[in-house]
Structures are given as C-alpha cells and as structure tokens.
Ligand SMILES: Nc1ncnc2c1ncn2[C@@H]1O[C@H](COP(=O)(O)OP(=O)(O)OP(=O)(O)O)[C@@H](O)[C@H]1O
C-alpha cells in the first residue's frame with residue numbers, strides 16, 4: 001500500500017472544474033514530482049491533500065485512512081505538511097518565531113529542539129539570522145525558512161509547491177540539494193514544480209498534469225526521455 | 237515656505253473659528269499674562285516655523301529664514317481674518333467668531349495695526365520655531381518636556397489645587413497659584429525648569445547606562461511597590477471626581493484588553509465590541525436589580541461570573557457567522573452585531589424583559605463582608621483589581637500557545653491553517669475571551685451607574701475602544717492602559733472643553749498615524765513592521781543575543 005494515495009479526485013472552484021479525476025501514488029521514502037503548466041491544477045492538488053480544499057468526489061488516503069473528511073489541522077498532526085506556494089513566511093515575526101510556529105501542533109519540546117538543530121544544520125543561513133525579522137530576508141532565505149518551518153512539524157509527507165519559483169540558479173541548486181537531503185533523512189516528498197529539469201533530477205518518479213488531468217506518469221528517467229515532456233517542459 | 241505658512245494659517249483659522257481658542261482663552265497659563273488660547277496660537281506659529289525649517293533647508297540661515305517666513309505667513313493669515321471681520325459680520329456663518337475671540341486675536345487694536353502686528357509676531361515666533369529645528373534634539377526635548385509639564389499644570393489646575401487642598405500645603409499652593417486664579421509666573425517657571433532639568437538628567441543617564449539595560453530585580457520590585465502605592469493613593473488624594481474618571485479609564489482598559497485580543501493579537505477587526513460590554517452590564521443589571529426588571533436579586537459577586545459567561549457565549553455566537561469573513565467585510569458585519577444588541581434591548585417588543593429605553597433600574601452597589609462599594613472611590617479599587625486580573629490573564633494568554641496561534645492567523649490565515657492551527661476554535665476563542673473581558677467591564681459599569689440604558693451603548697464606544705488600542709499600540713497590554721488614560725482619561729479631566737473632545741480626538745488620531753503609527757507603547761511585532769527599514773541594523777545586531785537565548789531555551 002502506498003503511503004499517500006490520491007484516487008479519482010474531482011475538485012471544483014464554484015463552476016470551474018479544476019481537477020478532473022486525478023489519481024496518483026506516493027510510496028514511503030520517495031520524491032515524486034508533479035509537473036504541469038500554469039493553471040494545470042498542481043496547487044489545487046496539494047491544497048486538496050492538505051485539506052484546505054475539499055474534493056467533490058474521490059479520496060486522499062494516508063496509509064489507507066481517508067483524509068478528505070478530516071480538518072486541516074488534524075491532517076498536519078498526521079504528518080502531512082505543506083510548504084505553501086510563494087514562500088509565505090510570517091513577515092513580522094523573527095526567523096526563530098517562524099520556525100517555532102511550524103512546531104505548533106507538537107508537544108514534545110525535546111523533539112522540537114532537535115528538529116530546530118536539524119533545520120539549522122540544513123540551512124546554516126537561518127541560524128545566522130535567527131533573530132532577524134522574516135520579512136527582511138532575501139527571497140531565497142525566505143524559501144529556506146518556509147521549508148524549515150514545515151520541517152518543524154516533523155512531517156512524514158512534505159508537500160512542496162514550487163520551491164524554486166523566482167530564485168536565482170545558484171539558489172535553486174541549493175534548495176534542491178536540501179530537498180534531497182530532507183528526503184535522505186526519511187521524509188517522503190510530493191514536489192510540485194515548473195522547473196521540470198531540476199525536479200526530474202531529484203525525483204524518483206513523476207506525474208504530468210494538464211488541465212486537471214494526469215496525462216503522463218513514469219520514473220524520472222522515463223519522463224526525462226519522453227519526447228512530449230522534452231518538448232513541453234524541458235525546452236527541447 | 238509660505239505654503240507651509242498657509243497650511244498652518246488654515247489651522248489657525250480653524251482652531252479660532254471652531255471656538256477652541258476662545259474656550260482655551262478662559263484658562264490662564266500665567267495668571268493675568270498668558271492664556272491657554274494664546275499658547276495654542278503660539279504653538280501653531282512655532283510648529284509652522286519648525287516644519288518649514290525642517291522641510292526646506294539644511295543650512296542654519298536657510299532654516300531660520302524659512303521659519304521666519306512661514307511664521308509671518310501664518311501671522312498674515314490671522315491678520316487677514318481680523319481684517320475680514322472688520323468688513324463683514326462673520327458670525328452669520330461661524331457662530332464662534334465672537335467679539336471676545338477677535339479681542340484676543342487683534343489685541344484690541346484696529347484691524348490694520350493688528351494685521352501688521354500679527355505678521356511681526358508671527359515672524360518672530362516662526363523664527364524661534366526655525367531655530368528650534370536647528371537645535372539638536374538633546375536640547376529641544378527637555379524644553380518640550382518642560383513646556384508640556386508647565387502646560388499640564390495650567391490645564392489641570394483644579395486637580396493640582398485639589399491635591400494641595402490640605403492646610404499644611406497652603407504655602408505651596410499660594411506660591412504656585414494666584415488665589416482664585418491661574419498659576420503664577422514663578423509657579424509656571426519653576427515647573428518648567430524642574431521638568432526640563434529632570435528630562436535633561438534622564439537623557440544624560442540614558443546615554444551612559446544604555447537604554448536597553450533592564451533594571452535589576454530588586455529595582456523592579458521597588459518600582460512595582462511604588463506603583464501599587466501610587467495606585468492605591470490616587471483616589472484618596474484626588475477625591476471622588478478623579479476616582480470617577482479613573483473608574484471610567486479602568487472600564488475602557490477592560491474593554492481595550494478584550495478588543496486587543498481580537499484586533500491586536502488575532503487581527504480580527506470588530507466594530508461591534510460595545511455589544512459585549514452591554515451584555516455584561518445587562519446581565520448584572522437583570523440578575524441583581526431590586527427594581528421592576530430584576531429577575532433574581534442576586535448579589536453582585538454571584539452575578540459577575542454569569543455576566544462573564546454570557547458575554548463569552550455572545551462572543552462565540554458573534555464569531556460563528558463571521559468565521560469565514562475577512563478584512564473590511566468583517567468590520568461591517570461586526571458593526572451590525574453591535575447595533576443589533578443595542579436595538580434589541582431598546583425594542584418595545586422586549587420591553588417587559590429589558591425595560592426598553594427606560595432600562596433596568598435600581599441596581600444595588602456591591603457589598604463585600606458588610607462593606608458597601610458605594611462611591612467612585614470604592615468602585616475604583618474594584619476596577620483596579622478587576623483590570624489587574626484581566627491584564628494578567630491577557631498577558632498569560634499572549635505568551636501561550638493560543639497567543640501564538642492568534643499571532644499566526646493575524647499574519648497569514650492560510651499559512652496558519654496549513655501549519656496545523658485550527659482556525660475555527662482559535663478564532664472563536666478570540667471572540668469569546670475578548671467578549672468576556674468586556675463583560676467584566678460591563679458588570680462594573682452597571683453597579684457604578686446603578687442602572688443600565690440602551691443609550692449607554694452607542695457605536696461611539698466601540699470606536700473609542702478601537703482608537704485607544706491604536707493610539708496605545710496594537711497588541712500591547714501597557715499600550716491599552718496608556719491609550720485609555722490618554723484618550724479617555726484626559727478628555728474626562730478636561731470636561732470644560734468637552735465639546736472639542738472629538739475634534740481633538742480626530743486630530744490626535746491623524747497625527748499619531750502620521751508620526752507614530754505603531755502607537756505609544758507598541759508591541760514588538762508592530763514596531764518591526766512599521767520601521768522595518770530603520771530596524772534592520774538593530775535586528776542584525778541582536779542576532780547573537782537571539783542565538784544565545786535560543787540556545788538556553
Ligand atoms: N480560488 C480559485 N477560484 C477560482 N478558480 C481557481 C482558484 N484557484 C485556482 N483556480 C483555477 O483552477 C485551475 C488550477 O489552478 P492551480 O492554482 O491549481 O494551478 P497550478 O497548476 O498550481 O498553476 P501555477 O503553476 O500557475 O501555480 C486554474 O484554472 C485556476 O484558474
């Protein structure tokens with residue numbers, strides 16, 4: 001049984017049919033990339049998994065348990081945590097306060113301290129700037145903070161929405177290194193990306209979404225070689 | 237420069253024609269020499285010179301010149317007003333354009349002479365204002381403090397006289413005040429010199445010790461001891477009137493602490509907050525009244541917990557329908573709630589229960605172990621204790637898990653939800669607890685007045701509570717206390733200028749938003765938001781400190 005399983009999800013915004021029967025699986029320990037053009041429904045998919053949106057039909061299962069009837073905060077408690085699109089950090093709070101906010105659902109202070117060290121080890125830049133107000137961080141630092149904040153909830157499945165958006169190439173590398181490192185430390189990752197090239201470098205498998213439907217899926221290698229993917233997402 | 241002059245000239249016209257100058261003219265700052273009305277005009281002139289100097293020049297001569305020119309322009313405007321009046325009767329349009337006002341503005345001279353004199357005086361005072369802008373802040377600040385203290389002595393002279401009532405203090409009294417009149421010249425001068433010197437000393441010691449150094453524990457204990465003594469002594473020294481004002485400040489503090497949970501911490505705007513104050517008051521009224529509408533004849537102490545509970549439930553009930561609403565829409569929805577509650581208790585249909593516009597009468601004073609809290613001086617202690625308890629609860633809440641959740645939804649509701657914060661319960665708790673605080677205030681209000689009427693719960697109260705939070709500093713508990721002292725206490729003390737209360741209110745709010753948008757005593761997060769650019773270096777400098785605390789935590 002897959003750790004996370006989406007089955008035939010239909011999601012609407014009013015009359016707009018945004019997801020038209022999306023199904024996908026994420027196995028424990030994997031990095032799975034979800035690719036697609038603007039408006040394909042990638043963010044919608046993630047928001048449905050984390051409970052912020054409700055599907056009209058279909059199911060999201062975590063180890064067989066249906067999440068679609070569970071409120072978002074309980075889903076976080078079950079270990080499914082999202083890094084929202086566009087690095088929305090709490091701008092007025094300090095880096096440290098942001099990270100503490102990420103551990104909101106947790107009660108094991110010892111574990112939280114350990115995870116704080118883990119995040120600081122992953123992003124030493126955040127440690128240097130622990131007392132700085134998050135709103136004054138650079139874009140890349142804010143993305144690190146958004147990821148670190150999600151890690152503070154000690155997720156089993158991390159949902160990442162376009163972590164490379166708007167970052168310089170060097171920073172993109174750093175972020176993807178961190179993603180791989182997080183995965184190596186045991187966290188399963190569902191990664192939404194427009195940067196298909198980078199995503200397929202780190203992912204084990206991938207799905208391609210087009211206007212709310214999965215049109216292609218396969219191992220990262222297969223997708224890299226697929227002529228359609230090459231043409232549409234890899235620029236050649 | 238002359239444009240700044242024109243703006244301030246308009247201000248001078250305005251304060252004159254609405255009658256503020258004349259009202260203040262009835263108050264001596266130095267008996268027989270200088271009135272508060274004249275001080276107001278001088279302040280306008282000084283401010284024009286200062287502003288013009290700041291804005292238009294960096295060089296010393298340039299600044300002086302700018303100040304002089306701006307002041308002269310203001311003087312010209314005032315002279316123009318005097319001259320206009322000599323031509324037409326302004327009173328048909330401006331009821332406050334009284335002969336007494338123009339006697340003051342023209343100094344009794346014919347219009348042309350007065351005009352010339354106004355320009356000359358304006359230029360002189362503007363020059364002083366310009367000079368002020370060239371002087372380092374370290375010099376200007378003590379002078380401003382001294383002036384403020386001297387002015388306070390004049391404005392609050394009844395209060396000071398009240399305190400100096402006892403016979404042994406008579407020599408001080410006679411030295412400071414002309415019998416039956418305003419302060420003496422020596423009294424004002426001494427107050428000015430003393431306060432300015434104190435401010436200068438304080439500034440000097442700050443420079444040495446560094447502002448951030450916290451006092452050692454012993455010192456803090458000493459200070460809180462002094463504070464408690466002072467709080468306890470205030471109504472005894474000040475008499476029933478001061479006690480009454482302080483009770484009202486306390487009631488607004490209670491409401492402010494409640495609304496601060498909603499608006500300041502959780503970021504949920506609420507313009508119907510007075511509803512919970514009303515619900516607390518009516519609950520106590522109905523439960524304790526010995527009149528027609530009393531239903532239980534309970535004691536105050538039994539009724540208060542019920543009032544708090546009922547307010548809390550009302551808060552949750554308000555919260556449920558507005559859960560999904562944000563921002564401006566929330567303000568309108570809550571505004572409606574406040575009016576609904578007021579109109580319900582006012583309605584004829586519910587008159588048998590709530591007494592309609594007659595209200596609930598005959599609410600007995602609280603009695604504790606045979607002691608009756610009869611006058612304001614007794615109720616003051618009740619209010620202080622209640623405020624202290626509520627402030628303590630608010631303070632603990634702020635640092636709690638719940639407080640952090642409120643902060644998160646204030647910053648970004650969607651992200652907060654994604655981080656596992658239960659928006660529904662966290663928001664309802666903000667509304668419920670905020671309402672409960674206001675309910676405590678309402679309960680005391682009911683026994684203070686001895687009756688409750690729908691008329692006491694106007695929208696204006698909600699607005700005032702919101703305003704005092706903003707002036708004090710959003711999300712800051714000391715800010716709430718300072719805010720209600722400044723916005724509620726001061727106007728109450730200056731009752732005789734009551735009709736100008738909301739004029740000054742508006743001006744203070746606008747000035748605050750322009751000069752110090754984070755409030756008088758802001759919470760850390762607000763300060764950061766509004767001064768992000770200036771604070772950045774400080775933020776960096778603090779890094780090692782933050783890292784150290786984090787390591788120790
Ligand atoms: N709140 C909303 N209301 C109405 N329609 C929406 C809303 N959010 C998204 N949509 C629509 O749903 C579709 C899928 O949007 P979604 O945000 O999931 O795309 P995406 O794949 O994440 O795109 P991007 O790469 O630009 O972030 C789009 O057609 C979008 O216009």
Ligand SMILES: [Mg+2]
Nearest residue numbers: 042043044085
């Ligand atoms: Mg998206």
